[in-house]
Amino acid sequence: MSLALDAFTIVSVLAGMFFFLAGTVGLLRFPDALTRLHALTKADNLGLGLIVLGLLPRVRTVRDGFALIGIWLLVMLGSSTVSQLVARAVQRETAQR
Amino acid sequence: MNELALAFDVGLAATAVALAWFSVVARSTFAAIVAFVAYGLLLSLVWMRLSAPDVALTEAAIGSGLTGVLLLSVGAQLRPGEAALDLERPGAILRSVAALACCAVAALLALWVWGGVTGPAPTLAPQALAELERTGVENPITAVLMAYRATDTMLEKIVLLLATIGVWSLTPDLKWGGRSGPRQTVDPDGVLVFLARALPPVGVVIGVYILWVSSEKPGGAFQGGTILAAMWLLVMLAGLMDAPGTRRRRVTLALLAGPIVFVAVGFAGCFIADAFLAYPVDYAKALILLIEFPMLLSIAVMLGLLVLGTPQRSAPR
Numbered sequence: 456m457s458l459a460l461d462a463f464t465i466v467s468v469l470a471g472m473f474f475f476l477a478g479t480v481g482l483l484r485f486p487d488a489l490t491r492l493h494a495l496t497k498a499d500n501l502g503l504g505l506i507v508l509g510l511l512p513r514v515r516t517v518r519d520g521f522a523l524i525g526i527w528l529l530v531m532l533g534s535s536t537v538s539q540l541v542a543r544a545v546q547r548e549t550a551q552r
Numbered sequence: 553m554n555e556l557a558l559a560f561d562v563g564l565a566a567t568a569v570a571l572a573w574f575s576v577v578a579r580s581t582f583a584a585i586v587a588f589v590a591y592g593l594l595l596s597l598v599w600m601r602l603s604a605p606d607v608a609l610t611e612a613a614i615g616s617g618l619t620g621v622l623l624l625s626v627g628a629q630l631r632p633g634e635a636a637l638d639l640e641r642p643g644a645i646l647r648s649v650a651a652l653a654c655c656a657v658a659a660l661l662a663l664w665v666w667g668g669v670t671g672p673a674p675t676l677a678p679q680a681l682a683e684l685e686r687t688g689v690e691n692p693i694t695a696v697l698m699a700y701r702a703t704d705t706m707l708e709k710i711v712l713l714l715a716t717i718g719v720w721s722l723t724p725d726l727k728w729g730g731r732s733g734p735r736q737t738v739d740p741d742g743v744l745v746f747l748a749r750a751l752p753p754v755g756v757v758i759g760v761y762i763l764w765v766s767s768e769k770p771g772g773a774f775q776g777g778t779i780l781a782a783m784w785l786l787v788m789l790a791g792l793m794d795a796p797g798t799r800r801r802r803v804t805l806a807l808l809a810g811p812i813v814f815v816a817v818g819f820a821g822c823f824i825a826d827a828f829l830a831y832p833v834d835y836a837k838a839l840i841l842l843i844e845f846p847m848l849l850s851i852a853v854m855l856g857l858l859v860l861g862t863p864q865r866s867a868p869r
Binding site for chain 2: 529532533536539540543
């Protein structure tokens with residue numbers, strides 16, 4: 456059982472790290488602001504989500520588990536709002552040109 | 553495992569130094585500020601690695617978050633004159649002398665810290681832990697801030713109040729007592745309005761919790777107050793609420809509540825215990841909480857008003 460849980464944690468956290476890496480590569484390599492935002496939000500949502508998922512079997516109390524999920528939800532709320540704001544600013548700027 | 557931790561620490565320190573360097577040499581003010589904020593967040597990770605979660609929380613909230621916002625708003629105000637500022641850049645000689653002087657100070661400090669140390673670093677931790685029971689709190693950091701060195705904490709809050717007054721004193725006569733910043737317009741479909749409605753209930757609970765939990769775990773009035781200030785600023789940024797006029801009685805009360813209660817409890821200590829800011833053992837925790845809750849309100853309002861800046865619209869008649 457513990458072996459299976461360990462394997463789950465490792466696979467999940469590795470997958471999360473992959474999304475962070477992919478998001479960073481996208482941020483550096485994509486051509487414009489909107490596609491870069493797309494790359495960033497993947498890292499925030501999926502990357503952090505998978506890492507949180509992988510850490511869930513390792514928490515000591517149920518409360519810690521809820522705290523982890525709460526952090527993930529708050530980060531998603533923050534990052535999605537910020538990316539909307541940035542995208543709108545980009546749109547306004549291109550409309551002015 | 554130890555090598556892995558060491559590799560992480562070295563990478564962390566190297567990234568922090570690189571970011572610090574970048575924020576100093578960056579030509580654009582905006583890039584420098586962004587680097588500074590990221591640097592602050594890395595620094596709070598460094599504090600976590602040093603097992604100092606209280607400092608890490610403060611660094612993330614104040615050092616990175618609030619200072620970052622303050623710098624951003626200053627940067628935005630400086631933007632029109634940035635080209636002129638660039639022209640006034642000091643010459644190469646002056647800059648290298650300044651850099652050399654900074655390096656010399658850092659080197660001297662490093663020599664002083666590391667040169668004379670043999671054996672374990674001097675520490676007051678055992679004494680702090682020995683008396684912990686008499687303070688009524690379980691978190692030694694809170695005991696230091698609110699009991700052993702409460703005078704420092706009190707003066708720190710008064711300095712913050714003076715800083716707020718200092719910002720206000722830059723107000724032109726006609727605008728005195730007016731509201732800070734431009735009036736934000738509400739975009740009813742805007743995402744910011746959604747965030748300003750969805751987040752504050754959660755943020756206010758977290759802010760108060762961080763203060764409440766500080767008697768047992770990492771947390772405190774400063775960290776909690778910063779979160780409350782951030783929620784207040786978010787609501788004002790979204791246009792759901794206007795900035796307060798600075799002469800409103802409620803603003804004055806909120807600003808003064810914390811320092812006044814602190815000083816009052818301090819003087820009461822002369823009578824109910826044996827010294828200024830001493831607590832009777834039985835009521836120590838209750839008195840600390842009595843100081844901290846008005847403090848939370850005052851800190852939140854002070855920090856919010858500092859970010860809002862000087863009043864820019866004339867006072868309502």
